[in-house]
Amino acid sequence: MSESADNTDVTQLLIAWNGGEVGARDQLLRAVYEELRRIASGQLVGEKPGHTLQATALVNEAYLRLVDQTRVHWRNRAHFFGIAAQLMRRILVDYARRRQAAKRGGGVTIVEFEDSLTPRSRRSVDLVVLDDILTRLEEFDSRAVRLVELRYFGGLTIEETAEVLGVSPATVKREWATARAWMHRELTRSSSG
Amino acid sequence: MKKDRWDEVKDLFQLALERRGEERQDFIEEVSGDDSTLRVELESLLSSHDEAGTFMSRPPGADAAAVLSLEADAPLVGKRLGPYRVVRRVGRGGTGSVYLAVRDDDEFQLRVALKVIRRGMATDEMLQRFRSERQILASIDHPNIARLLDGGSTEDGLPYFVMEYIEGEPLHHYCDNNRLPLRDRIRLFRSVCDAVRLAHQNLVVHRDLKPGNILVTADGVPKLLDFGIAKLLNPELSSDTREPTVMELRVMTPEYASPEQMQGKAVTTASDVYSLGVLLYELLTGHRPYTLSDLPLHEMELTVCTAEPDRPSDVVEVHSEEPGRDGGVREISPESVARARQATPERLRRELGGDLDNIVLKALRKEPPRRYSSVEKLADDLANHLEGRPVAAQPDTFGYRAGKFLRRHRVPTAIAATAMLFGIVLTGTIFLQSRRVAAERDRAEHAAAEAVAVSAFLQEVLAAADPIEGLGRDVSVLAAVEDAVPRIGTSFAENPEIEAVIRYTIGKTFARLGRFDEADEQLRQALTLRRQLFGGDHAEIAETLNALGEVRYDRGDFDGAERLYDEALAMRRRIFGAQHADVATSLDNLGNIYQERGDEEAAEQAYRDGLAIRREVLGPDHRDVAGSLNNVATILHDRDEYDAAEEMYMESLAISRRVLGDTHPEVATSLNNLAVLLHDRDKLEEAEPLYREALAISRRTLGAQHPGVVVSISNLAVLLTGMKRFPEAEELLSESLEISTAVWGEGAVQVAYVYRQLGSLEFDRGDVALAFEHYERTMAILDTKLPTDHPEVVYALARKGRALTALDRYIEGEECLLKAYNAAFKRWGPEDVDVLEFAGWIADLYDAWGRPQVAEGYRAISHGEAVAATASPVVTGAGQN
Structure with a gap:
């Protein structure tokens, strides 16, 4: 998929999916993924370098590029951000899994090629474990998982999350606090036990 | 867990969260009853909530864009690139991937390192530049430099560079693994300097010196990698003065980049001197001069440009954590650092104190002319030290060190590193935003949406710096705000809407920091801009009027404040109708004025009207309701209606504690007022601890020199006077x-x-x-x-x-x-x-x-x-x- 992901298509897909067309979701996922990649690698024609590299920016930008905002309902917007946030989760977690695998299978002394903006964080959460925990949370509180995806992987603020989920910011705050407490506890347990 | 059960736990958890201390404990007891599983569940969630800290409050560690675009690079293993066969990937990062390859068209197989530039980083010009510069690069022949051999492009058009393949470990790991004492580390470092010196003589600046680019072979020979690569990626960096793009920043490594590199200014040999200074700092102390790993890009930039590193002899006494190679955390302790250098912490500190402190810090000065004028001079001074001769480096005087960043005002006591960092956020953001805004201008269809985002973001960052909102921050945020002000006008010349938001936000921050002149100035400009932008009635005009009124009020200009408040109130009523939180705010503010003037009746009316609106609009449990209650209580208090006043103060305090937590400045206000009341009722012993709690909160959250602190101090002083504890009282006053x-x-x-x-x-x-x-x-x-x-x-x-x-x-x-x-x-x-x-x-x-x-x-x-x-x-x- 190269130029086909223009905004009419995606807007159409969003509307179709919202209208109950289940198949539209896969197409959407692909389109959004492609767009995220294109934005990230600055491949777009006439594109200037200088993008912010945070997930939020990527997702927002993908939205602006792909969706005709005059035609969509807030619910479509919610779906878009939900999909993008889930994608970000998958991308980052897959990457973390591969890195782990590479490390285990390594054996050779690797010249760590320490680039400036490669993944790093002083207290970085182990994304693989986090992902497992989220999968467990999904079993009994899928709304909390959507919220975590939007907030953490999609980088949305409380207010944006509230808008996307169609609830009040106060609710998002409460639910976020709860999910965070639960996840933090599970993470602590999994690392100590 | 079952969904039903979880829903129950969740509801109870959220209810418990709204309660504190004993109340919370009682609540848990009550709801769990005999259900001990439920009790344990709730308690563990609550303690997890308290311990979570910043857990998940920052985006995931991995840089989403880097990961995504790495995805785009097809793996090359097994393929041929020109005469090279790619064996395996040995590393990868923001600029691309490094592969081990062999040149197997010859009889003997030459092993090479092949660096493939990632999609998005690569350009045609890069290859052209490579061709034109490769002669120079290839001519640098030094035992400590890995030679650049060749270059080309892949089938997909991605450029690659071929270098001598070095098997070894990064400099600092080598030193630590072999437990090299300081002298050996310095000797090794000097041979690195010598290699850099030779390159400089050939007019090649490295630009990306860091431990990962200096490998030590099994024979103990250090080898520098990647000479000239950074420049090939960014030829412009040396030629003019401008802000670097993110792409360019990606080529360097912020931890080792000089201030001028971070700012995109001309990069010279002095930049390499600086990077070597960082390297030396780390080699000697085990710490880096700054901790950047948690910071967004723009904050890194300002840290590097302004924060003063600790002296090496001091930093070795510090316990800290650094990101480990596996993404985990590595603890650094005085003992572990000393052990790796075959010394005791005490001895290490002594050995570093004096000469080595001076040498390292001279290499690390912010201004290139104040560093060593060449790498050779740095190496010579290290030789002086090793041989016991006097060294050229002298300690920097504090006056200069505090330097530029703080030049226009007095800063209370010592400036904490965190405070500096914090200040940095503000200026950094403005920089970043201006840069982004400029880029966005070309993309008209996004400009409006972007502008809103930009402003909101900035407002959020600045609000976090606000001592009231961003709890417990240091006042030297002031420095950053002041520093940012002169740039606003030029940065947003073509975007008055954003300029207004920024001036408004900065004005508010100044006001909260007690800098009324500056606040007045910024808010007046914001008001002018907004009046021009929006014409007649507009929520943002009212907001600005109100903020300006608050400043006038705070500086004692009650007439001026009243005029502004009146205008804001009238405008808000026209825009929102009578029942609106903003209308209540205006009423509250007017109440303050009436009360100051001594018109208690009018003040009470205004406060009570505001209270009614707030209860209606915001619900009973809201900080603004607490504020209104407090205001009404002060009137009752003034009228000596003590019982009623005490009750209202208590209610206000309870709401504040519940909503804001125990250490919020507004809790201090409530505590203070309640204490004054007890004081007036001669309950001195009861009042004292409340005053002290209020004072402690104020000092911690507002900084020692904030107006809010004055109120707490004065009241406690009066109380102590009443208790005949004169010296304590006098000191406070x-x-x-x-x-x-x-x-x-x-x-x-x-x-x-x-x-x-x-x-x-x-x-x-x-x-x-x-x-x-x-x-x-x-x-x-x-x-x-x-x-x-x-x-x-x-x-x-x-x-x-x-x-x-x-x-x-x-x-x-x-x-x-x-x-x-x-x-x-x-x-x-x-x-x-x-x-x-x-x-x-x-x-x-x-x-x-x-x-x-x-x-x-x-x-x-x-x-x-x-x-x-x-x-x-x-x-x-x-x-x-």
Whole structure:
């Protein structure tokens, strides 16, 4: 998929999916993924370098590029951000899994090629474990998982999350606090036990 | 867990979260009953919530864009690139991937490192540049430099560079693994310097010196990698002065990049000197000069440009954590650092102190001319040190070190590194935003949406710097804000809407920091911009009017404030109708003005109206409701309706604690007011701990020199005076005087209040002459600022009169006391405690004066035995006899 992901298509897909067309979701996922990649690698024609590299920016930008905002309902917007946030989760977690695998299978002394903006964080959460925990949370509180995806992987603020989920910011705050407490506890347990 | 069960747990958890301390405990007991599983579940969730800290509050560690675009690079393993066969990937990162490859068209197989530039980083020009510069690069022949051999492009058009393949480990790991003592580390480092020197002689600047680019072979020979690569990626960096793009920043490594590199200014050999300084710092101490790993890009930039690193001899005593190679955390302790250097912490500290401190810090100076003028000079100075000769580097004086960033104002005490970092956020953001805004201009369809995002973001960041919102931050945020101001005009010249938001936000921040002149200026400009932008009625105009009014109020210009508040209120009512939180805010603010002027009736009305709206619109549990309650309570308090006032203060305090937590400045306000009430009711022992808690919160959250601290200090001082603990009280009041003068200026009413308190302290201690002096200062200020019947004037006047009595200056004393008495009588009526007290003081005066008959009359009034209703004019007459 190269130029086909223009905004009419995606807007159409969003509307179709919202209208109950289940198949539209896969197409959407692909389109959004492609767009995220294109934005990230600055491949777009006439594109200037200088993008912010945070997930939020990527997702927002993908939205602006792909969706005709005059035609969509807030619910479509919610779906878009939900999909993008889930994608970000998958991308980052897959990457973390591969890195782990590479490390285990390594054996050779690797010249760590320490680039400036490669993944790093002083207290970085182990994304693989986090992902497992989220999968467990999904079993009994899928709304909390959507919220975590939007907030953490999609980088949305409380207010944006509230808008996307169609609830009040106060609710998002409460639910976020709860999910965070639960996840933090599970993470602590999994690392100590 | 079952969904039903979880829903129950979740609800209870959220309810418990709204309660604190014992209340929470009781709640858990109550709801769990016999269900011990539920109790454990709730308790573990609650403690997890308390421990979570910043857990998940930052985006995932991995940079989403980097990961995504790495995805785009097809793996090359097994493929051929020109004469090279790719064997395996040995590393990868932001600029691309490094592969081990062999050149197998020859008889013997040459192993090479092949660096493939990632999609998005690569350009055609890069290859052209490579071709033109490769002669130079190839000519650098030094035992410590890995040679650049070749270059080309892949089938997909991605450029690659071929370098001598070095098997070894990064410099700092090599040193640590072999437990090299300082001297050996310095020797190794000097051979690195020598390699860099040779490259500099060939006019090649490395630009990306870091441990990962310096490998030490099994024979102990250091080899520099990637010489010239950074420049090939970014030729412009050396040629002009401008801000680097993110792409460019990606090529360097912020931890090792010099300030000029971070700012995109001309990069010279001095930049390599700086990077070598960082390397040396790390080699010697095990720490990096700054911790950047947690920071977004723009904050890194400002840290590198402004933060002063600790001295090496100091930093080795620090415990810290660094990201480990596996993404985990590596603990660094004085012991582990010393052990890796075959020393004790104490010895290490001694060895680093003096020469080595000076040498390292000279290499790390922010301004290129103040560093070593060449790598050779740095290496020479290290040789001087090793051989016991005097070194050229001298300690930097503090005056200069504090330097540019703080030049325009006095900063209280030591500047904490965190505070510097924090300040940096602000300027950094503005920079970043201006840069982004410029880029966005070309993309008209996104400009509007982007502008909103930009502003919101900035507002959020600045608000976090605000001591009220961003709890417990240091005041030197001020430095950052001040530093940012001159840039606003130029940065947003073509985007007045954003400029207005930024000026508004900065103005508010200045105001909260107690810098009223600057606040006034920024808010006025924001107001002008917004009036131009929006014309007539607009929420943002009202918001700005209100903010400006608050500043005028804070600096004591009540008339000015009232005009602005009135305009804001009227506008808000037109825009929002009567029932709106913003309308309540305006009412509240007007109430403040009325109260200051002494019009308690109007003030109460305004506060109560505001309270009603807030309860309606915001619900009962909201910080603004707590604020309104507090305001009404102050009126009741002034009117001596103590029970009602106490109740309202308690309610306000409870809401604040619940909503804001125990250490919020607004909790301090509530605590303080409640303490004043207890104080007024002579419950001194009960009041003291409340005052102290309030003061502790204020100091912690506002910084030592904030106006909010003055209130807490003054009140505690008065209490201590009442308890005859004079030295403690005096110390506090001197501090308060100093802060008030610095914040509001010498002639401000707030300063007058402190003088009045000092006067009372001295009077109670028995130094009447000194007390009188303080009262005179008080009156000198108040006479020009407040109406003559203002309560503060009346109190001060009466006390001045009392001091005059004690000084045997009866005529003057009589004048003061009678004036005060009449004003108080008129204002509060015959039964007011102050009126009665003043009558007693007048009786004292006439007794001392030898006019017992007149005295007797006032004594009777003061004891409530005589009706004072008609006393006032008669008294005046009597006094004139």
